[in-house]
Amino acid sequence: MTNLVYEKSKGLTDVELHYCPGCTHGIVHKLVAESLVELGVLGDSIGVASVGCSVLAYKYLNCDMQQAAHGRAPAVATGIKRVNPDNIVFTYQGDGDLASIGAAEIVHAAHRGEKITTIFANNAIYGMTGGQMAPTTLINQKTTTSQEGRSEEHSGKPLRISEMLATIDGAKFVERVSVDTPANVRKAKKAIKKAFQCQIEGKGFALVEVLSTCPTNWGMPPNESLQWLRDNMIPYYPLDKFRDFEEEK
């Protein structure tokens, strides 16, 4: 007899992921899928895919899905949740989608205390469109639209979404995690699960920001990307829990 030590989550479909080598979206998808299964809500869940690399999440996650216009996933999720409050509704958004074009929708979903969960993959760049500067791009980071590196004078300093949303009372759970090491992946899983727990308990809006890599558009191999994330992103985007409904009783 052999012992089964690992199997793919039933929260994922059998469709082959299209992500580039070293991209961390696959890990984050897995964590979302595992969380929904472990919480026993996969069959009640509705995901909203956004525009960007993760647009095809609707093919990868094994639950009902809607695909939203660029930045509008929190509004679409609001519509779904208001029709069927018993569903577990989540958005999966990148930083171009959420922090730039969708800034209004995410702020107001939090402001209304919308009982949805947002998984926010922040890799400091637009991936799908070919590596353009995002609001989250770091100072001096080179992108195809900041070829000499982002300048504060020209584009301002990178936007810290978790800190901003944590100032909104309707946001009941906000945590920034990273998936650069196995230990951090485990912490990310815990945060994602708790963000869904927040919704299951009807507390309000929950968001987990996941610091992610984009080796292709960062122009470096996967292992160097993970190091770059540790050396550059974590100092500016500290891993922290900014709001926790359990600690605010």
Add this chain to the structure above:
Amino acid sequence: MTKVLMKGNEAVGAAAIKAGCKYFFGYPITPQNEIPEYMSREMPKAGGVYLQAESEIAAINMVYGAAGAGGRVMTTSSSPGISLKQEGISYLAGAELPCVIVNMMRGGPGLGSIQPGQADYFQATRGGGNGDYRHIVYAPASIQETVDLIMESFDVADYYRIPVMILGDGMIGQMMEAVEFKEPNKKDLPEKDWITTGTKEKREPNIVNSLYLDPEELELSNIRLEKKHNKIIENEKRVEIIDVEDADVVCVAYGTTSRIVKNAIDDLKSEGIKVGLIRPITLWPFPEEAFDKINKDCRGLLTVEMSMGQMIDDVKISSNGRWPVHFTGRSGGMVPTPSAVIDKIKEIAGGAK
């Protein structure tokens, strides 16, 4: 059933609730504010949800989510707000989601004015959003007709899985008339087996989507939409036609403007000038066949609009060179007077008696 005196905007809300609308997402803009105000008060009593969105963009995307989740849903706005909804309308059409959208038009372009206008005809009938799509456009001319069309439009939207737009204007929204809420024509609606309500791990996931990365797949989807559009063209055209068989001049007007034209026609009867009217009730699909009823000796058609001339394009297409097509109208929130219409009709009729 007895008639009640109602303001157009409030009648819109009442008709929607009576038609089973349970979800309303909106954003304030004049001259349609009485609709969200009415909905905020009455929707909870009807067991539904009213939600004020942070913008028209968010509102139409909430409609998308709600429609995808199987809700009978509506949003309302006025011209500049409807412009903001166009992206969402394109997505709704692409993902084949049923909903009802009301535009109480005002003068434009830009921020324009808050007085009644009909300058969003192009936007409504040509599609202000991107891509190969169509949606039904009803243009009511009275509050009764607004109520009737709204009550029917939810079924039409569900039947074809398509957004339906009610194209009114500030006049329809703001004036009061006696209305009766009649039982609408019901369509035999199929079960919504495509909505996202959770798989319960008992079926394959449902996906609400308008993305097709493979162009061949997208083309096939667009061909399928086209077949649906053709079915709508075949079955859903509506028009009021008055005295076009022996008219010297035939006016073409919709909504508020058609009422002004009717007054002008009545005034001209005593002068012996025979004037007909084609009043499209559906702007898309446009009732082209109505023009085949016009006598060949008619001296000309007169399109009357509260715009610089937009529906006139469809009038020209439908008349297909058979008669000269003229235009008179006011723009920017100004309303044409019957006397201006009468003068133009006389000019076209020439010496006709």
